[in-house]
Amino acid sequence: MVDGIIAVPTEHDRDALQTAVSRGVPLVLVDRLLDGLASDAVVLDNELAARQAVEHLAAAGHIRIAALVGDQKSWTMRKRRSGFLAAMSHAGLAAHPNEVIAGPLTVAAGRAEVNRLLVAPSRPSAVVCFNYELTVGALIAINEHGIAVPEELSVVGFDSVELAQVTRPRLSMITQPTAQIAAQAAALIYARLSVDPSPRMHTVVTLASEFVSGGSVGPPGE
Structure with missing residues (x-):
């Protein structure tokens, strides 16, 4: 009853998402992959x-x-x-x-x-x-x-x-680059819902994290 799904999945979601994919529902996973489930995804490096x-x-x-x-x-x-x-x-x-x-x-x-x-x-x-x-x-x-x-x-x-x-x-x-993750997920699902019905390889977009330095790291103490 939906045109597509963007999911931040857990292992408990695997069967339900696999059922949706088998019915031809486009799926984009966010943050993590599920073993054995082929779909588009956006993940962190x-x-x-x-x-x-x-x-x-x-x-x-x-x-x-x-x-x-x-x-x-x-x-x-x-x-x-x-x-x-x-x-x-x-x-x-x-x-x-x-x-x-x-x-x-x-x-x-x-x-x-x-x-x-x-x-x-x-x-x-x-x-x-x-x-x-x-x-x-x-x-x-x-x-x-x-x-x-x-x-x-x-x-x-x-x-x-x-x-x-x-x-x-x-x-x-x-x-994590939260805004980029959201934008990439939206772009992937939009591409799957486009008027072009031809099958395409699944895309996994991997985005870089950023280290933000603060004052909580210093030389080892005694």
């Missing part, structure tokens, strides 16, 4: 996002960097995790398995995971949070422990533009 964070922290002198990589059932979060591990390897740094932390994409999970890092006998000098909710949770835990940022711990957040405006120091973060 998640490997680049991870690399930008690691390179910035490595340039500040950090060797031991933790990462909150979220739910690994998500295509997006799997890409960010693999990008983080590849960037650490490329920088000649070791990623500690217990400091590359998967889990739910929630504020509570981010808080709990960073709490665990902060009470460990030895802890990383920096943490990257690869999702907005994880970033919020991490900052709550850091504030609860009275940790000075960046003197005691450097922090990189994700998609936290508004949050960065109220944190002191201002949060360093990775941002």
Whole structure:
């Protein structure tokens, strides 16, 4: 009963979207791909996002960097995790398995995971949070422990533009080009709904993230 669908999908949406595609309904996926589902899509270069964070922290002198990589059932979060591990390897740094932390994409999970890092006998000098909710949770835990940022711990957040405006120091973060993502998705669905009915190969548009430097990254503390 619709001419086309633009979806930000989860794994639970796969069957319904596959049914729509099999009926000839044009589909554009946003933010993530679903294995086995062929469609147009607009996604972030998640490997680049991870690399930008690691390179910035490595340039500040950090060797031991933790990462909150979220739910690994998500295509997006799997890409960010693999990008983080590849960037650490490329920088000649070791990623500690217990400091590359998967889990739910929630504020509570981010808080709990960073709490665990902060009470460990030895802890990383920096943490990257690869999702907005994880970033919020991490900052709550850091504030609860009275940790000075960046003197005691450097922090990189994700998609936290508004949050960065109220944190002191201002949060360093990775941002997505939201307006470009929306425009590309609209252009793709419009092309599928055009008067030309001839079949075309599916298009996956990959857009670059941007690293926005703030005051939450500094040299490793003692």
